Amino acid sequence: MPAHMPSRGMSRRDLLKRTGGLAALAAFTAACGGNTGRPSDSGGGGNKVNLSQWYHQYGETGTKEAALKYAKAYTDANVSVQWTPGDYGSKLSSGLLSNKGPDVFESQLNIGMVKSNQVVPLDDIIADVKDDFQPGDLATNTVDGKVYGIRMIVDPQVIYYRKSLLDKAGIKPPETIDDLIAAAKELTTNKVKGIFVGNDGGLALGGPALWSSGGSYLTDDHKPGFTNERAAQAFSKLHELYTSKSVLLGSPTDWTDPGAINQNLCAMQWIGMWAVPGMQKALGDDLGVIAFPALDAQGKPAVYSGGWTQFVSAKSPNVDAAKKFVKWLWIDKQDFQEDWSLNYGFHIPPRKSLAAKAAKLQSGVAADTVKLNADYGHTDNPAWTPKMGTAFGDMLTNIIRKGADPAGEISKAEKTVNAELSRLFG
Amino acid sequence: MSTRTAPAPVPRESARKGARRPKGIAGNTLWFWLFVGPFVVGLLIFSYLPIIWSLILSFFEAYNTVTPSKFVGVDNYVDMLTDHNFLSSLGTFTLFAIFIVPLTFVLSLALALLVNQVKIARAFFRSVFFLPTACSYVVASLIWRLSIFNGVRFGLMNTILGWFGIDGIAWLSTVSPPWYWIPIVTVRLWLQLGFYMILFIAGLQRISPTLYEAAYVDGAKPGWQTFRYITLPQLRATSVAVLILNLIAAYQAFDEFYNLIGNVNFARPPLVYLYGISLGTIQDLGHGSAGALILAVIIMLVTLLQNKIFGFGKAGD
Numbered sequence A: 001m002p003a004h005m006p007s008r009g010m011s012r013r014d015l016l017k018r019t020g021g022l023a024a025l026a027a028f029t030a031a032c033g034g035n036t037g038r039p040s041d042s043g044g045g046g047n048k049v050n051l052s053q054w055y056h057q058y059g060e061t062g063t064k065e066a067a068l069k070y071a072k073a074y075t076d077a078n079v080s081v082q083w084t085p086g087d088y089g090s091k092l093s094s095g096l097l098s099n100k101g102p103d104v105f106e107s108q109l110n111i112g113m114v115k116s117n118q119v120v121p122l123d124d125i126i127a128d129v130k131d132d133f134q135p136g137d138l139a140t141n142t143v144d145g146k147v148y149g150i151r152m153i154v155d156p157q158v159i160y161y162r163k164s165l166l167d168k169a170g171i172k173p174p175e176t177i178d179d180l181i182a183a184a185k186e187l188t189t190n191k192v193k194g195i196f197v198g199n200d201g202g203l204a205l206g207g208p209a210l211w212s213s214g215g216s217y218l219t220d221d222h223k224p225g226f227t228n229e230r231a232a233q234a235f236s237k238l239h240e241l242y243t244s245k246s247v248l249l250g251s252p253t254d255w256t257d258p259g260a261i262n263q264n265l266c267a268m269q270w271i272g273m274w275a276v277p278g279m280q281k282a283l284g285d286d287l288g289v290i291a292f293p294a295l296d297a298q299g300k301p302a303v304y305s306g307g308w309t310q311f312v313s314a315k316s317p318n319v320d321a322a323k324k325f326v327k328w329l330w331i332d333k334q335d336f337q338e339d340w341s342l343n344y345g346f347h348i349p350p351r352k353s354l355a356a357k358a359a360k361l362q363s364g365v366a367a368d369t370v371k372l373n374a375d376y377g378h379t380d381n382p383a384w385t386p387k388m389g390t391a392f393g394d395m396l397t398n399i400i401r402k403g404a405d406p407a408g409e410i411s412k413a414e415k416t417v418n419a420e421l422s423r424l425f426g
Numbered sequence B: 001m002s003t004r005t006a007p008a009p010v011p012r013e014s015a016r017k018g019a020r021r022p023k024g025i026a027g028n029t030l031w032f033w034l035f036v037g038p039f040v041v042g043l044l045i046f047s048y049l050p051i052i053w054s055l056i057l058s059f060f061e062a063y064n065t066v067t068p069s070k071f072v073g074v075d076n077y078v079d080m081l082t083d084h085n086f087l088s089s090l091g092t093f094t095l096f097a098i099f100i101v102p103l104t105f106v107l108s109l110a111l112a113l114l115v116n117q118v119k120i121a122r123a124f125f126r127s128v129f130f131l132p133t134a135c136s137y138v139v140a141s142l143i144w145r146l147s148i149f150n151g152v153r154f155g156l157m158n159t160i161l162g163w164f165g166i167d168g169i170a171w172l173s174t175v176s177p178p179w180y181w182i183p184i185v186t187v188r189l190w191l192q193l194g195f196y197m198i199l200f201i202a203g204l205q206r207i208s209p210t211l212y213e214a215a216y217v218d219g220a221k222p223g224w225q226t227f228r229y230i231t232l233p234q235l236r237a238t239s240v241a242v243l244i245l246n247l248i249a250a251y252q253a254f255d256e257f258y259n260l261i262g263n264v265n266f267a268r269p270p271l272v273y274l275y276g277i278s279l280g281t282i283q284d285l286g287h288g289s290a291g292a293l294i295l296a297v298i299i300m301l302v303t304l305l306q307n308k309i310f311g312f313g314k315a316g317d
Helices: A012-033 A063-073 A088-095 A111-115 A123-132 A135-139 A163-169 A177-187 A203-212 A229-242 A273-283 A319-332 A334-342 A352-357 A364-376 A386-401 A406-425 B010-057 B075-081 B084-117 B122-134 B137-148 B156-163 B181-206 B209-217 B224-234 B236-251 B255-260 B270-279 B285-310
Strands: A049-056 A077-084 A104-107 A150-161 A193-196 A266-272 A288-290 A303-312
Touching (some): A049 A063, A049 A088, A049 A319, A063 A334, A077 A088, A077 A319, A088 A104, A111 A406, A123 A319, A135 A150, A150 A163, A150 A273, A150 A319, A150 A334, A150 A364, A177 A266, A203 A229, A229 A386, A229 A406, A266 A273, A288 A364, A334 A352, B010 B285, B075 B084, B075 B285, B137 B156, B137 B255, B209 B224, B224 B236, B270 B285
Parallel strands (some): A049 A077
Antiparallel strands (some): A104 A303, A150 A303
């Protein structure tokens, strides 16, 4: 700019200089803010605290709207719902590292969460209704005598099958693992595979197979419970099933989704009770259910009694308000609990009083599933950590898919599990 | 220069300059920091700070926390170096690199030569091969998994096999034979060939036509002879860059493995394994950090070694 030019206030360059830095700073600080899922204070909510509630993505339509409806109906705090498609477990794990994560969240308890102070005990809010919960649903959320979570729903995982296809082949529902393998072979045609147990070849069957042999992940005195000869035998049976050429692999949807059985890709499928409404819509009454069959005459059928539990994050700035909300939604509001359990996918309400009233679960294949769950259900052991789970999964992959020697793989997993146990229990 | 011809005004001149220079420098400095600052800050906060933090974490027992308190010395490193899963993940990577690096190199060079020869619709051909680079690995993996290489009879590849009367294959679920390598390798080829092709085209266009003319005068034949003795040597700088970028990209393989076959132990590159340990549900940040640093050191060593062998950035390149 020539020197003789009269100054007209701020030049373009000056303006840029002065505003550019500010803009850059603002952009930078904004980028650092992150979204916690909590509503901002300017939302007109008055003096109410803000709570963030995290869910994984439920597959059934209407579930997200229902979750939002419950949150909106709560008047003592502003609750915002974070609905998480994809890898919820990983996102939750990192969310729990700081106070920017959820205040209230659904998950499954493992002792690591308690040891690293991620969750708070909820004994005070559950005390009055403790007797109304099934013992297994309490045990899976109890560490050192304290209850850390309120079970929201119970999801039995079992084998559903097409009655018509079994009738056509002239076979009875399988009662042992050998029956199951034989039936899968029998039911396989060039269009339909006998059974679908997941695109990974049946890792979800590891636990049920172990239980059906009489074993368990961990014994009551915190030792590995999957190391004996019978467990090895059960795992080899899974390999036999995998190599029988009757297992559906590479399906567009995985085992948690009824897509495969609904589209006639398989005659039987390992899946949870949540999918019953979806399967009934596609298949009508052509649906039967069995537990994972017993290893042999000495064994017992097994059902994995999975599900989701509500927790309060210890890092939440509003622990008391969060506990109050959990008590309101998952203990007091029975109509919402019933809605959540029965109106989308099917889940067993963990409250005995509510389960007894659940009309939709008292007939047909749903009622059969509820009975199997009561007779043969196994809940998660909170002492079983994700690291042990990974070692167990690696062991199953090697045995089932790679045909490795079970004894050798079991001792590898046992080593990892023992290291974890000595870290946790000394 | 005026200082030499006119000694007398020197003090004045330098004084005048001295008075002006700081202003000039200050102006430049301001602009320098304005433009570079945000990137430097970003680099410090999002790259260097995490690296330093990882270094600290790697000496601690850090379950579910980034502010650990239990110092364990080099235990995490010892554990990782003796962890058969981590070692086998390095093996998986090596296998992957053996497939992908030479294939990408040869195919992208071939594509570049072909596209460079095209006389009509050049822009079209270049864009058409470059476009997949703009596609995300995740999206491409989903297309590969759900429609092209799904295991049921109506998957694209199985439909094609069906025309020849061959039974469908569960591409991503079959471990022996390891069919899953076909989707994994092809998805990466599809995504990155175009990018390396562009690098090669840039290299090809830098070769002076006079070299070829001189060769023809000396009796060289177009085709293999000129390619071998002119094109290839002239492309050395580009080739080395492509190889190094390719190898680093292969070491960092994550998206297609994670989305196609998940975190499974028979084909798990180091990053997928480390992600599983530290950022997945296990949240063992001590071991994860130690593994990440071991991996970083390996990548650095291999890149340096490659430099030493191929001499990237030497005079004349």
